[in-house]
Amino acid sequence: MFDLTFYLLIFLSVYVQVFFFVTFLENRRKIVTRIANIKLKHYPAVTIAVPIFNEEKTVAQTINSILKLNYPKDKLKLILVDDGSTDKSFDVISRFARYPNIKILQKANGGKHTALNLALEHTDTEFFGGIDADSFAHPESLVRMLEYFERGPEIMAVAPSVTVHEPKNFIQHAQKTEYHMGIYFKKMLCFLDAINVTPGPMTIFRKKVFEDLGHYREGHNTEDMEIAYRMQKHGYRIENCNDAYVFTNTPSSVRKLFRQRLRWIYGFINNTIDYRDVLFRKKYGNFAFFTLPMGIISIISVCYLFFRIVYNFFDFLYLKITTWEAVGLHLSNNIKAPDLFFLNVNSYLLLVVFIYTLILFAIIFGRKMAKERRYLSLRMLYFFPVFGIVAPFWLLKAVYNTILTRKPDWR
Amino acid sequence: MIDWKKYLLVFVITISLFLTAGYISSFFSNQKIDELRTIQDNLAINILSSETQFSLLQELSCKDVSQSLLLGEIDELGKKLEWSQSNLGNTEEVSYLKKYYSLLEIKDYLLMKKISSSCGVKSAFILYFYTTKDVCSDCSKESLVLGSLRDTYPDLRVYSFDYSTDLSAVEAMLKIYKIKDTELPALVLKDEVLTGFHNLEDLSSRVKEVFNLEERSTEATGSPKDVNSN
Numbered sequence: 177m178f179d180l181t182f183y184l185l186i187f188l189s190v191y192v193q194v195f196f197f198v199t200f201l202e203n204r205r206k207i208v209t210r211i212a213n214i215k216l217k218h219y220p221a222v223t224i225a226v227p228i229f230n231e232e233k234t235v236a237q238t239i240n241s242i243l244k245l246n247y248p249k250d251k252l253k254l255i256l257v258d259d260g261s262t263d264k265s266f267d268v269i270s271r272f273a274r275y276p277n278i279k280i281l282q283k284a285n286g287g288k289h290t291a292l293n294l295a296l297e298h299t300d301t302e303f304f305g306g307i308d309a310d311s312f313a314h315p316e317s318l319v320r321m322l323e324y325f326e327r328g329p330e331i332m333a334v335a336p337s338v339t340v341h342e343p344k345n346f347i348q349h350a351q352k353t354e355y356h357m358g359i360y361f362k363k364m365l366c367f368l369d370a371i372n373v374t375p376g377p378m379t380i381f382r383k384k385v386f387e388d389l390g391h392y393r394e395g396h397n398t399e400d401m402e403i404a405y406r407m408q409k410h411g412y413r414i415e416n417c418n419d420a421y422v423f424t425n426t427p428s429s430v431r432k433l434f435r436q437r438l439r440w441i442y443g444f445i446n447n448t449i450d451y452r453d454v455l456f457r458k459k460y461g462n463f464a465f466f467t468l469p470m471g472i473i474s475i476i477s478v479c480y481l482f483f484r485i486v487y488n489f490f491d492f493l494y495l496k497i498t499t500w501e502a503v504g505l506h507l508s509n510n511i512k513a514p515d516l517f518f519l520n521v522n523s524y525l526l527l528v529v530f531i532y533t534l535i536l537f538a539i540i541f542g543r544k545m546a547k548e549r550r551y552l553s554l555r556m557l558y559f560f561p562v563f564g565i566v567a568p569f570w571l572l573k574a575v576y577n578t579i580l581t582r583k584p585d586w587r
Numbered sequence: 588m589i590d591w592k593k594y595l596l597v598f599v600i601t602i603s604l605f606l607t608a609g610y611i612s613s614f615f616s617n618q619k620i621d622e623l624r625t626i627q628d629n630l631a632i633n634i635l636s637s638e639t640q641f642s643l644l645q646e647l648s649c650k651d652v653s654q655s656l657l658l659g660e661i662d663e664l665g666k667k668l669e670w671s672q673s674n675l676g677n678t679e680e681v682s683y684l685k686k687y688y689s690l691l692e693i694k695d696y697l698l699m700k701k702i703s704s705s706c707g708v709k710s711a712f713i714l715y716f717y718t719t720k721d722v723c724s725d726c727s728k729e730s731l732v733l734g735s736l737r738d739t740y741p742d743l744r745v746y747s748f749d750y751s752t753d754l755s756a757v758e759a760m761l762k763i764y765k766i767k768d769t770e771l772p773a774l775v776l777k778d779e780v781l782t783g784f785h786n787l788e789d790l791s792s793r794v795k796e797v798f799n800l801e802e803r804s805t806e807a808t809g810s811p812k813d814v815n816s817n
Contacts, residue, residue, distance in 0.1 A: 191601045198597055461588045495727075502728040503735040503787050517622060517667055520674050521615040523608035530604065 182484070185477045186527050192470050193534040196364050200541075203367045209419045209545060213246060213316065214323055221251045222303040222318065222380065225295030227288050228269065229259040231309035234425060236268050241312040243275070246319050254278040255295040260285025265309075288376070289392035289399040296386055304383045310425040311377035312341060317420035321380045324415045332412040333381045333404075334420070335362065335374050339546050341423035347433055349555045350562035351426045356542035357535065357559075359418060363545065366416035370462035372444075372471070374407075374414060376400040377422040385412060398443025405451045408463040418545050430562075434570050441574035444471055449578075475571055482568035616675045623671065623684050626664050627691070633660075634694050641702060661695060664688060665747065672719065686754045692746045693756050699744065711798035713745045714775035716766050720751035725784040729772040732787050740794060 224242055228235050235256075242254055254277060256269045272278050281294055292306050303322070307313060313336075321334040337359045340352040365371045374381070379400070386392075389410055395402025407414055427433040448468055454460045455468055539559070540551050668688055671681045696712060703710035715733060717726035733745050748757050750768055760766075766773045770782035774790075776797050785793075 187601060187605065190604055191597060194600050194604070195593075195597045198593065198600070458589060465589060465594070498724065498728055499731050502731040517619060518670060521612055522674070523605070523612040526608040526611055527604065530608075 181480065183524070185473070185480055186524055186531075188473045189477055189531055190527055192473065193531050195466065196361065196538070197534055199364045199367050200360075203364075206367070207363060207418060207545065209547065210316075210320060214319060216319060216322055217326055219248050219251045220303055220322065220325075221253065221301035222247070222305065222322070223253045223255060223295070223299040223301045224318075224378075225255045225257060225292055225299075225304070225306045226269075226309050227257050227259055227291030227295070227306060228261060228265050228309040229285065229288070229291075230261045230263045230265060232261070232264045232268050235265055235309040236271075237312055238307060238309050239269070239272055239278075241315075242307065244315050245313060245317070246315045249277060252277060252318075253299075253301060255298055256280045257291040257295050258282040259288065259291040287394060287397075289394050292399070293391040296383075296391055299383060302383055303380055304386065305378055305380040306376065307378040307422070308376045308424065311338075312423045313378055314421040314423070317378065317417075317422060318380070320420045321417045324417050325380075325382070327415075330413050331382075331415050332385050332407060333374050333379055333414045335366075335371060335379045335414060335416045336377070336420040336422045337362070337416075337418050337546060338375050338377045338422050338424055340426050343426070345428060346558055347430060347562060348426050348428060350558040351433070353539055353556045353559035354563060355426075356546055356548070357539045358542070359545050360538040360542035362416050363418050365467060366414070368462040368466060369413065370408070370467040371414040371416060372404050372408070372463065372467045373398075373401045374404045375422070377424045378420075388412075396443045396446040397439050398447065401440075401443050401447050402450075405447050405454070408460060409451060409454055411459075421546070430566060433562075434566060434573075437567070437570040438573055438577070441475070441571055442577055445475070445574055445578045448472065475575070478568050478571050479575065482572070616678075619667075619671060619675065620678075620680050620684070623664065623667055626660065626667070627684060627687055630660050630664065630691055631687075634691060634698065638694070638698050641698065661692065682753075685749065686752055686757075689748055689752050689754055689757050692748070693760065696744075696746050709742070709799070711740065711743045711794070712777075713743065713794075714760070714764070715745055715747040716750055716761070716764075716771060716773040716775075717747060718750040718768060718771050721768075723771055726772045729774075729784055732785070732790055735787055736790055736794060739791065740798075743794065743798070 226235065226238060226242070231238075239254065239256065242252070245252065254272075254275070256272065256278060258266045258269060258281070260283060266282060269280055273280055279298060281298065283291065283294055295306070296304060303325070305318075317336055321336060324334045325331055339355050339359065340348060343349045343352045362371065376399075385403075385407060389403075389406050389412070392399045393402050393406075395405075404414060427436050448455075448471065451468075454464050457464050536556075539556055543551050543553075543556075665688065668681065668685050672685065675681060696714070699710060699712070702708060713733070715729070717723060717730065730747070733747075737743055737745060748760060750761070750766070750771055764773070764775050764780050766780070766782075772782075772784065774781040774785065776793060779797070781793075
């Protein structure tokens, strides 16, 4: 039973990675990273909302990055919504009042989705997007994203490539690698028409999405996931513009990272529960047959693997204690060269190596897509210990919180 | 909308990967078993040769019979067999090799016994019976103790036998010493049977007393051997 579950989970994990890789092979020529400035046939009006809650340190830079976007100024509107900040965020944003295309709103704190909804009420443009007040847009990002909308009226939202802004420490470098991997996987999900998050750092929507499907919902503190689920359920297409870069500030400590990921995983589990009627329904496509099951499989696999590792660890500890009990601190002076005979080449080890090879490929290709100067870096390796060790804890906590229907704090 | 062919293709690829991984893994397992067989065959030839040599020379030339014969090889093989049993799965091949191994141990034991009585050489044998069939944490501990004991007394020869080995020669040994599976681990020190776990101190003093052995000097260069762990 123990082995059967293990092999089943390995089978499913290999399946997921092969599925991604086959998708890559099918579509690799479609992955274009543009360098030159591009021109649109026409420049539609766009409103970008910045929901702000206690972001006095970064919000000015966020707003400046929007003002510096390569987009006609008369077509770009900004709505800054102070969601009841208790720091000096409002003073900071008030300095931007002199810009004719910036509107400043202030409201009592009600959560990010309420701030975005207030901005939506003041939006009269064809396109709407939100940007987190700790994220910064690349000057070409908006125009590149809007070029995707020119490809067809059925495209209802375009998600960018989110990457880490100036990583400073070990934890942030580990996240940078994870975001690179995310860039690759997001593009693959896009080819499958199965994206499940329209990232908060900056996604552009046709305003029609909100007119047809309603405004943002709380979505278990992951409103950017809930809206994507709702769009997928109604067959609204989400594209990914891989060369539209948005740089986001990331948690700088394990504790902060834990809280952020706890919120994300809790959001995934609970939005999936809310939208469970979508699962394995043919009409919802790969979103129902691949994205959601994949997420569920990863959660189960990581939790299972974690318990297995803990079990093995205690088993090892027990052996050491037994040895100690039997012969004390027996230090053998018999040091032999390692015998290759004792290297256990069993099939699951080979399959795990295979999975990691494909993950490494995803990271390296993601780096290429993110226009990193070097495709390889030793810092890539930071990802494995940080996420390997800490991820099971936030996954288990999210499962635990779901069971208790206890909600994690926003941050 | 859904490309079912792709789902199927990925399924076929995944199955192929599983089969390939299984094939590679069994390839390495077979290689290990071949390695075991080679060691065992060499050992068999050596034992047979010593036996023949001894029979030929009879008691005429005790000095020609090598003393610390094959002990290292027997131990290494034992370790590798135990590892194979727990890691490669208890395949027919491994249990067959294990039977062969037990037989070689018995032959070596008898030969050494004969040599020591004929040539008047000091001998120190411990027969150790354990089981892998049932959970026996005392057996694991006893193996460690014996391993440590062997480090201390390089002249001590420990022959270990798995109670669950389905071999008439092993069964005969069990009968001779009246070993019961409920009393494992069991040790035989010069016809005295000790059952249950015996700690290092206890066993060490008994070994000293029974065999009158010398402890390894700190400058000793000979490689100490561990007893087979189970």
